[in-house]
Amino acid sequence: xxxxxxxxxxxxxxxxxxxxxxxxxxxxxxxxxxxxxxxxxxxxxxxxxxxxxxxxxxxxxxxxxxxxxxxxxxxxxxxxxxxxxxxxxxxxxxxxxxxxxxxxxxxxxxxxxxxxxxxxxxxxxxxxxxxxxxxxxxxxxxxxxxxxxxxxxxxxxxxxxxxxxxxxxxxxxxxxxxxxxxxxxxxxxxxxxxxxxxxxxx
Amino acid sequence: xxxxxxxxxxxxxxxxxxxxxxxxxxxxxxxxxxxxxxxxxxxxxxxxxxxxxxxxxxxxxxxxxxxxxxxxxxxxxxxxxxxxxxxxxxxxxxxxxxxxxxxxxxxxxxxxxxxxxxxxxxxxxxxxxxxxxxxxxxxxxxxxxxxxxxxxxxxxxxxxxxxxxxxxxxxxxxxxxxxxxxxxxxxxxxxxxxxxxxxxxx
DNA sequence: GAATTCATGTAACTTGTTACATGATTTA
DNA sequence: TAAATCATGTAACAAGTTACATGAATTC
Numbered sequence: 436x437x438x439x440x441x442x443x444x445x446x447x448x449x450x451x452x453x454x455x456x457x458x459x460x461x462x463x464x465x466x467x468x469x470x471x472x473x474x475x476x477x478x479x480x481x482x483x484x485x486x487x488x489x490x491x492x493x494x495x496x497x498x499x500x501x502x503x504x505x506x507x508x509x510x511x512x513x514x515x516x517x518x519x520x521x522x523x524x525x526x527x528x529x530x531x532x533x534x535x536x537x538x539x540x541x542x543x544x545x546x547x548x549x550x551x552x553x554x555x556x557x558x559x560x561x562x563x564x565x566x567x568x569x570x571x572x573x574x575x576x577x578x579x580x581x582x583x584x585x586x587x588x589x590x591x592x593x594x595x596x597x598x599x600x601x602x603x604x605x606x607x608x609x610x611x612x613x614x615x616x617x618x619x620x621x622x623x624x625x626x627x628x629x630x631x632x633x634x635x636x637x
Numbered sequence: 638x639x640x641x642x643x644x645x646x647x648x649x650x651x652x653x654x655x656x657x658x659x660x661x662x663x664x665x666x667x668x669x670x671x672x673x674x675x676x677x678x679x680x681x682x683x684x685x686x687x688x689x690x691x692x693x694x695x696x697x698x699x700x701x702x703x704x705x706x707x708x709x710x711x712x713x714x715x716x717x718x719x720x721x722x723x724x725x726x727x728x729x730x731x732x733x734x735x736x737x738x739x740x741x742x743x744x745x746x747x748x749x750x751x752x753x754x755x756x757x758x759x760x761x762x763x764x765x766x767x768x769x770x771x772x773x774x775x776x777x778x779x780x781x782x783x784x785x786x787x788x789x790x791x792x793x794x795x796x797x798x799x800x801x802x803x804x805x806x807x808x809x810x811x812x813x814x815x816x817x818x819x820x821x822x823x824x825x826x827x828x829x830x831x832x833x834x835x836x837x838x839x
Numbered sequence: 840g841a842a843t844t845c846a847t848g849t850a851a852c853t854t855g856t857t858a859c860a861t862g863a864t865t866t867a
Numbered sequence: 868t869a870a871a872t873c874a875t876g877t878a879a880c881a882a883g884t885t886a887c888a889t890g891a892a893t894t895c
Contacts, residue, residue: 437734438883440737444744452847464740465731467732468732468733469730472848473849473850474883474884477848497892498844499845499847500847514741519744521735521738521753524760525735525756525760527735528855529668529670529671530639532729533723533729534802535642539646539720539795541792547723551723551727558727558728590740590742590743592742592824593743596742596817603812604731607808607809614801638853640855655876656874671855672855673856675856676855678877680854682876703873703875704875840895843895845892845893847889847890851887853883853884854881855883856880857878857879857880861874862874865871866869866870867868867870867871
């Protein structure tokens with residue numbers, strides 16, 4: 436259910452299109468929720484059917500007309516009601532493809548696994564740089580450009596808290612992967628000394 | 638696709654039932670993948686249809702017969718093939734209900750939000766204790782009881798790496814929430830001084 | 840001239856959740 | 868005597884992914 440309410444919450448800041456929402460997801464809130472284009476358009480249609488949003492069409496030439504969605508009073512109350520009802524236990528179901536593979540790492544070719552750790556480190560390092568910039572520049576507002584706004588948004592405090600978690604996660608993952616690579620290289624040396632073969636003949 | 642291959646990988650260690658697999662997911666690999674009972678049984682049936690596993694029935698009295706699944710040669714090669722083909726980018730799609738709510742925190746009743754931070758801290762602290770124990774006692778093998786096994790499993794090194802990530806994530810989340818609570822309380826004081834009303838009349 | 844941005848989606852499919860159903864055995 | 872454990876699932880639904888479709892305007 437969270438996606439629908441996240442969309443509602445963003446539209447609550449100001450009316451916008453599905454395209455705008457997709458950009459916000461990709462550029463500034465992706466450390467706590469991701470969404471595909473098809474999902475956004477589908478859920479917007481449902482929010483509209485439920486009377487939580489309305490839209491007006493802004494005609495354009497040479498490209499599809501804009502559908503600008505705005506929140507309704509019903510939508511506002513549904514949103515705050517949802518927000519104030521936290522799930523009973525605050526668990527976050529994790530699904531990490533990367534960790535599954537590491538878990539079964541003995542079946543992976545050592546060169547491949549080393550390469551994948553290196554790639555992971557590279558990607559996380561880049562991610563971390565972006566997050567650091569965002570935190571420093573106070574760019575962590577949904578639109579991604581705080582400098583355009585002359586006054587600080589009242590929700591800025593909360594945006595900052597979530598951005599901080601994104602930063603801390605990325606940092607923890609980076610440090611973990613660096614440790615993994617180091618320990619794995621030592622592990623391979625000890626394995627080579629005890630002249631053990633890799634499983635499955637790899 | 639990961640769930641099917643995670644199941645295959647676990648069955649590869651030793652033949653087991655859907656019930657056994659569910660216990661492993663709940664007790665020892667849940668920091669990188671979660672699965673419901675219905676999903677496990679459904680995917681086991683599909684793995685069987687694909688010829689990746691076979692099963693034999695162990696009759697029981699007073700409860701449903703056990704269906705003990707074992708991996709086939711086809712299953713083994715499908716598993717190692719999958720393992721060695723990492724996705725192009727190692728991103729982990731995150732979906733945190735809790736963070737969505739914090740992001741829109743200005744619409745939440747302060748007492749409620751404080752309570753939720755406290756609850757989050759409590760849950761994460763408990764989680765962290767379990768993870769610390771697991772790391773210290775080398776219990777982070779799929780079965781959850783390393784002490785039963787006289788020799789260390791060859792995959793132990795990799796299980797330890799993933800368990801470490803689980804520990805680091807829980808630690809980062811705990812520290813974040815503690816910081817949030819502290820900063821939120823200060824924030825509320827400054828808000829009270831500037832005599833601002835909470836949005837939506839809450 | 841090629842790639843990216845803008846802007847809308849639909850259809851088919853896969854994956855994950857929730858509710859339901861059964862019922863003896865063991866532990867607290 | 869109540870709750871947890873053991874052991875199997877099905878059905879309906881919700882949420883997420885992937886592939887496809889269109890096409891001008893703008894930037895490199």
